[in-house]
Amino acid sequence: MLNFKLMEIFKALNIEKRFSNHLALDNLSVAVPEGCIYGLLGPNGAGKTTLIRIINQITAPDKGELFFYDRKFRSDDVFQIGYLPEERGLYKKMKVGELSVYLARLKGVSKHDALKRLKHWFEKYEMQAWWNKKVEELSKGMQQKVQFIITIIHQPRLLIFDEPFSGFDPINTTMLKKEILNLRNQGATILFSTHDMGSVEELCDRITLINQSKSILEGDINEIRKKYKSNTYEIGLDGDVKKLTEFFRDKYNLVELKRADDHFLARIALDKSVDDNSLLSNVIPYFHVISFNEVIPRMNEIFIKVVQNAQKTKQSDN
Template sequence: MLSIRNIVKEYAKHRALDDVSLEVEKGTIFGLLGPNGAGKTSLIRIINQITGPDAGEIFFNGEKLNQSHIGKIGYLPEERGLYKKMEIGDQMLYLAQLKGLSRADATKRIKYWFEKMDMQDWWKKKVEDLSKGMQQKVQFVATVLHEPELIILDEPFSGFDPVNAEIITNEILELNQKGSTIIFSTHRMESVEQLCNHIALIHKSHKILDGSVKDIKNSYRNNTYKVGLNKELSQADFQTAELISTNANDENYNHTLKLREGFSTNNLLQEIIPLANLNHLEEIVPTINEIFIQKVKN
């Protein structure tokens, strides 16, 4: 759906994006990750045609990005853009009509979303009278009212309590199931694991990681396992693995082990079974958060 090719963006003497290329496939939830100042927002603003690149180009469904695509994109900015003294219903109507909906269609969709998000009595309220979480709900509805093909969410969970965060998570998944492609920019790595099919990590204006969540996590596997036994073993008991740590609880002695080169889990089990009762064995796969920290620190 979205092909981002060799994008460069500079502000005065600062290069915010340096030769960044990404491919966002139709129907995916694409995680755009990076620490503050990495260049994520600069890229999002270019996709939304708020600013232009200094070099490179972007294609939307095979066409070079142009103004006709604006109505096909829904954008939830990190810095929210609601009119604080305007009534919510009027504001939704105004924003929906900017995206090309008729007043009748806009009214119908607003009523649908207000009921869906338990906002039925908000029509006459003003933004300044709402909590930050309530404002977030309004902004989210404004983003998706026109049923965009591409939805860009920049820190969508900011200000939400866990209950409302779960509601928005479910809405994102439902929108994706109905065909929307979603670019999801966040610092909440647990959300990335839950939602995203594909991620890219931008750091200091460069793309440093790009791929499916599954493939990236698999590439960082390092043959480390947690083994629960009914008794404590020492390094002397293991020839197939390095003993990293042991933690005890009421039911287990949990041993963290890293297989030595040339050995398999079968070899490890053959070594353990004569010595202790095995309660569980699980591979320790790095989380996206752990991979993120590792890549940014390097």
């Protein structure tokens, strides 16, 4: 487990943002340690994009404070941020090269540096031939590559991606994941929002789960997953279906029994009092055990569980 306590690159404290008739963010705090990949999760409309826009200084919070490292956020700190919005788009009529230089310069990169760095990236992804083409002549996938390069061209220390994997084809998604890890290894911090829990498990070190304008879960992803363990074990074993079902039904709480290739996988939820070793030693005399492991919940399950709980609590409050 990585230790991020070194320094927080970004911190938002007690943010509140109200739109005309609803509260978009309610006393929300997020702290992003430097050098980590941070996931921002939550159902649609939870307030993720609002938070991201506040970090990018696109909108201002009604209440709360933003910090960059250990000082208050200044408006020119946005030049340390690279932002890839959820809805992506470029000037369709502009030439790719010209547009890239323009957007890099808006982020404070000199023309000379912009050209040098763009050359490097365009070579890396074999995009040199696109330089003088108009954006509208490129395919969607190509445009996304251009957009990604533009996002990181000013070598920001904090990268913010809003739903980066939506709309990307598998090849670009893989490329993007690889680049995210690369950037992190080079010292950048990445904050991204996503619905894709697979990518969260794959990439994220820490997460915040926002639901209905509030942060309802926050922390190191491995610790969260451990915390949500339900003392469930999965045993892979050979045997007759009927016998297996009868055996487990009588003695244990059989959650699931499914066939996997030439054997079965049985999921058993144990009571707190029961030792996992005793489960194994009870099974071994009767069946041939192939595998045995504790089930660590997937982020997907945790997400659904936490959000549903939060909604239930809210309903019972009302």
